[in-house]
Structure formats: C-alpha cells, structure tokens
Amino acid sequence: MKTLKINLKDSSYEIVIKNNLLDELPYYIEDFYHNKKVYVITDDIVADLYLEKVCNSLKKSYEVESVIIPHGEESKSLRVYEDICKKLLGFNIRRNELIIALGGGVVGDITGFVAGTIYRGVDFIQIPTTLLADLDSSIGGKTGIDFAGMKNVLGMFNQPKLVLIDPTVLKTLPKEEIVSGMGELIKHGFIHSPKLIGDLLSKAPIDEEIIYESLCCKKYFVENDVHDKSERMILNFGHTFGHVIELEKGYKHGYAVIIGMLMAMEYGIDLDITNNEVIGTLKRILNLYGIKYEYYDYKEYLNKIKFDKKNLAGEINFIFIEDIGKPVIHKIKEIEL
Ligand SMILES: NC(=O)c1ccc[n+]([C@@H]2O[C@H](COP(=O)([O-])OP(=O)(O)OC[C@H]3O[C@@H](n4cnc5c(N)ncnc54)[C@H](O)[C@@H]3O)[C@@H](O)[C@H]2O)c1
Ligand SMILES: [Zn+2]
Structure with a gap:
C-alpha cells in the first residue's frame, strides 16, 4: 500500500x-x-x-x-x-x-x-x-x-x-486505454522524475510504485498552482503538438501526447534547449512497453499550433525539457513561427 x-x-x-x-x-x-x-x-x-x-x-x-x-x-x-x-x-x-x-x-x-x-x-x-x-x-x-x-x-x-x-x-482495461494513460505517465517522468524514468526503463509492470511516482509529479504541480495559472502549465509538455495531432488524426489523447513529446524534444534539440539523449530514452521506453509510434516532422506542425485557444496575444508558452526532470517554459512568438 x-x-x-x-x-x-x-x-x-x-x-x-x-x-x-x-x-x-x-x-x-x-x-x-x-x-x-x-x-x-x-x-x-x-x-x-x-x-x-x-x-x-x-x-x-x-x-x-x-x-x-x-x-x-x-x-x-x-x-x-x-x-x-x-x-x-x-x-x-x-x-x-x-x-x-x-x-x-x-x-x-x-x-x-x-x-x-x-x-x-x-x-x-x-x-x-x-x-x-x-x-x-x-x-x-x-x-x-x-x-x-x-x-x-x-x-x-x-x-x-x-x-x-x-x-x-x-x-x-483495453490496450489503447493503457497506452493513453502511459502518455501522461511517461510525461510525468520526463518533466519531474528521473526515478520514474528509471523505473519505466527497468520495465517494471505498472504497479503501485509506478503509479505512486507518477502521482508525486502531479501532486507537485497541483500544490504549487492549484488553479492552473502558472507552473501547472508544465504538465502541458507534449500537449501543444499533441493537441494538433489528436484533432488531425483522431488519436486518443495520451497517444497524441506521446507523439507530441517526441516532436517537442526534436524541436528543443534543434533550438539547443534539449539534451539530445532524451529522445533515445523516450523511444526505448516506448519499445519496452510495445507502444508503436509514428514520426511527424515538427516543422510541418509549427504553423498549426498558433491557433490553439490558450495562446496569449500572439505568444505561445511552449514547454521544453532541458533534460529528464528539468522542464523549461519558453515564450515563442507567432511571428517566429
Ligand atoms: N480532470 C482532469 O484533470 C483531467 C485530466 C485528463 C483528462 N481528463 C478527461 O478525462 C477523460 C478521459 O478519461 P479516460 O481516458 O479515463 O477515458 P474514459 O473515462 O472514457 O474511459 C475509457 C474507456 O475505458 C472504459 N473503462 C474504464 N475503466 C475500465 C476498466 N477498469 N476496465 C475496462 N474498461 C474500463 C470506459 O468505460 C471507457 O469506455 C476526458 O474527458 C478528459 O477530458 C480530465
Ligand atoms: Zn493530457
């Protein structure tokens, strides 16, 4: 327990x-x-x-x-x-x-x-x-x-x-629903918990311990920003591209978040924000859990994210990770896209 x-x-x-x-x-x-x-x-x-x-x-x-x-x-x-x-x-x-x-x-x-x-x-x-x-x-x-x-x-x-x-x-629970939950679970690891990423890599089955680690991440952001006005936005890692893919392809939310994280990592690597090893780590986890993923070129989606309703005055708060457990928010202007 x-x-x-x-x-x-x-x-x-x-x-x-x-x-x-x-x-x-x-x-x-x-x-x-x-x-x-x-x-x-x-x-x-x-x-x-x-x-x-x-x-x-x-x-x-x-x-x-x-x-x-x-x-x-x-x-x-x-x-x-x-x-x-x-x-x-x-x-x-x-x-x-x-x-x-x-x-x-x-x-x-x-x-x-x-x-x-x-x-x-x-x-x-x-x-x-x-x-x-x-x-x-x-x-x-x-x-x-x-x-x-x-x-x-x-x-x-x-x-x-x-x-x-x-x-x-x-x-x-059907496999596609497990995969959907896995999207948010893996996200919690990348934005907050090297331990959770380690647990996932050792292919522990989804058990009490893994759910606990994942909840510790959500707890951290909820307690620091109850009404979702600032820090909680880090939980949106993978969601900016993910939402576009979800709508366009009709994928389940969590699966779209997985694709969105891959795209956000590639974007971050190209901008020299993200350690280029994280993408390999994410792919290893997906392979270990038998989650097939498709490749979408983030550059082709940059111009689509600006229509997202949460964008403030021509700016997007884009969540990158510098490394596992190190999220950063960068404001990106629509004009730059
Ligand atoms: N409140 C929040 O912070 C928050 C965060 C993320 C998502 N959401 C919302 O959550 C919803 C998606 O939730 P979800 O992914 O759990 O989907 P869901 O509630 O639709 O459940 C998915 C399917 O699994 C079935 N199911 C549930 N438990 C089962 C079990 N143990 N065994 C077999 N089948 C089972 C359900 O009947 C349903 O058909 C969306 O509406 C989304 O907006 C809310
Ligand atoms: Zn989500």
Missing part, C-alpha cells in the same frame, strides 16, 4: 493506492464519512465489470444507490449532467451525503461537476478505474463537461475528499 497527501489551503486529501482495495472500501471512507447513504456514479462498461463488487463492499457499512451513464466522451454533456442530477434528487440525496465517482476521466469529470453544483456542493470521492484517471484526471480538482462543441468549457475546480486507487482493475 502507498499513500500520499495533496496539501491544499482549504481542501487537503489523501490518495491511497492498494491492490484489491475495492473489497474494503468502508475501511477508508469511515474515517471521515458517518452518514448512512452513498451514491455511486459510473458508466455502463465499468458497471458490468465492477459495480457489483463495489456495492457489495460498500454495503458492509452503507446503503448504496447507483447511477449508470453511457461510456464515452459524449457523456460529458449537459444532458447527462441533467440525468444524473435528476436521479440523485429522485433518490433524495442530502447535502451532507457522499457521491462516489467510479470510472475513468469521463465519469470523474462529470461526477465532480455534479457534486460541486448539486445543493452548491456535496462531498465526493474518486475511485478511478483507468490508468489515465489513476495518475491524472482524478487528482487536481478539475471537473466539468463539454459544451457547444468545446471540451471542458463548463466546469469548476472541485477537489475530492479522497482518492482510492486499486491498480488490479487495470487488468481489464
């Missing part, structure tokens, strides 16, 4: 990583929650695989109601938000009760938004079931839904009360 704590001014919370913790959920929840009922929100695929197990575990101490939404990004919508709220109100949820997000980033994001808005805020916890949710979306408090054709435009910062990670559920 591994634990770490996210220390924030108004809302600190613990993350527990333990194989098979799904069987003993009340043990962790009873520490802070003493009411009778809990409300589990999940998607249909996760429900088939784990809802019964989770309910049986929770029922040792609580009455459980559940809401099942369709899987997939389309569920991060106003319509599904409304459905969940109606069901919860139909169950007579009270303000001092507890909502549980059981699933990947989609379930986590919409549940956090529902929890933050219903009665102006009901406590919630995250039980992530994808690799991406384990080490990225379930911590940091970003919640929300897609709207008017844009991703994550309606939402809020709403931190969970607790995050419970059971790595054994990853065994049912």
Whole structure:
C-alpha cells in the first residue's frame, strides 16, 4: 500500500493506492464519512465489470444507490449532467451525503461537476478505474463537461475528499486505454522524475510504485498552482503538438501526447534547449512497453499550433525539457513561427 497527501489551503486529501482495495472500501471512507447513504456514479462498461463488487463492499457499512451513464466522451454533456442530477434528487440525496465517482476521466469529470453544483456542493470521492484517471484526471480538482462543441468549457475546480486507487482493475482495461494513460505517465517522468524514468526503463509492470511516482509529479504541480495559472502549465509538455495531432488524426489523447513529446524534444534539440539523449530514452521506453509510434516532422506542425485557444496575444508558452526532470517554459512568438 502507498499513500500520499495533496496539501491544499482549504481542501487537503489523501490518495491511497492498494491492490484489491475495492473489497474494503468502508475501511477508508469511515474515517471521515458517518452518514448512512452513498451514491455511486459510473458508466455502463465499468458497471458490468465492477459495480457489483463495489456495492457489495460498500454495503458492509452503507446503503448504496447507483447511477449508470453511457461510456464515452459524449457523456460529458449537459444532458447527462441533467440525468444524473435528476436521479440523485429522485433518490433524495442530502447535502451532507457522499457521491462516489467510479470510472475513468469521463465519469470523474462529470461526477465532480455534479457534486460541486448539486445543493452548491456535496462531498465526493474518486475511485478511478483507468490508468489515465489513476495518475491524472482524478487528482487536481478539475471537473466539468463539454459544451457547444468545446471540451471542458463548463466546469469548476472541485477537489475530492479522497482518492482510492486499486491498480488490479487495470487488468481489464483495453490496450489503447493503457497506452493513453502511459502518455501522461511517461510525461510525468520526463518533466519531474528521473526515478520514474528509471523505473519505466527497468520495465517494471505498472504497479503501485509506478503509479505512486507518477502521482508525486502531479501532486507537485497541483500544490504549487492549484488553479492552473502558472507552473501547472508544465504538465502541458507534449500537449501543444499533441493537441494538433489528436484533432488531425483522431488519436486518443495520451497517444497524441506521446507523439507530441517526441516532436517537442526534436524541436528543443534543434533550438539547443534539449539534451539530445532524451529522445533515445523516450523511444526505448516506448519499445519496452510495445507502444508503436509514428514520426511527424515538427516543422510541418509549427504553423498549426498558433491557433490553439490558450495562446496569449500572439505568444505561445511552449514547454521544453532541458533534460529528464528539468522542464523549461519558453515564450515563442507567432511571428517566429
Ligand atoms: N480532470 C482532469 O484533470 C483531467 C485530466 C485528463 C483528462 N481528463 C478527461 O478525462 C477523460 C478521459 O478519461 P479516460 O481516458 O479515463 O477515458 P474514459 O473515462 O472514457 O474511459 C475509457 C474507456 O475505458 C472504459 N473503462 C474504464 N475503466 C475500465 C476498466 N477498469 N476496465 C475496462 N474498461 C474500463 C470506459 O468505460 C471507457 O469506455 C476526458 O474527458 C478528459 O477530458 C480530465
Ligand atoms: Zn493530457
């Protein structure tokens, strides 16, 4: 078992990583929650695989109601938000009760938004079931839904009360979802943790230890910049090119981030910012984990990144790494591109 704590001014919370913790959920929840009922929100695929197990575990101490939404990004919508709220109100949820997000980033994001808005805020916890949710979306408090054709435009910062990670559920996750999580995991190593890169190179399977190391990176950036106004932007390493590739090719986000990191490294090497050995290290990790990657010439994509919505007044904050664990932000003017 591994634990770490996210220390924030108004809302600190613990993350527990333990194989098979799904069987003993009340043990962790009873520490802070003493009411009778809990409300589990999940998607249909996760429900088939784990809802019964989770309910049986929770029922040792609580009455459980559940809401099942369709899987997939389309569920991060106003319509599904409304459905969940109606069901919860139909169950007579009270303000001092507890909502549980059981699933990947989609379930986590919409549940956090529902929890933050219903009665102006009901406590919630995250039980992530994808690799991406384990080490990225379930911590940091970003919640929300897609709207008017844009991703994550309606939402809020709403931190969970607790995050419970059971790595054994990853065994049912399809390979492409593992690869997507690997993108963010490898990114955490390159921007923050030589140790994590070392662990990945020794081809440890994805276990409690690797998830812990990756979370330490996310913790560092979340604690230093809760509302994503400055340092947290370093987590965007690989994302500037990645977003363009994701949209253009329809790749899964994390896979596009892998391609984006390769491109950002080549760009950095050409600008004499990046140690030219890092790219070989990244390729070694990808080969070890059987992740096939394609080659895109960053020069052909430089003129496409300027349309990204986050660009401020003709400038891009581009994240490079000088070396493993040494990120730097360079402002690049549109004109230079
Ligand atoms: N809040 C944040 O900080 C943050 C960060 C990154 C991404 N996100 C959001 O996360 C979402 C993507 O999350 P995701 O990649 O977890 O996708 P997801 O939630 O869509 O899950 C991927 C698929 O895997 C299935 N699944 C989940 N757990 C499973 C398991 N254990 N076994 C088998 N199948 C399982 C799901 O049903 C789904 O079909 C996006 O909407 C993105 O915007 C949020
Ligand atoms: Zn990402």
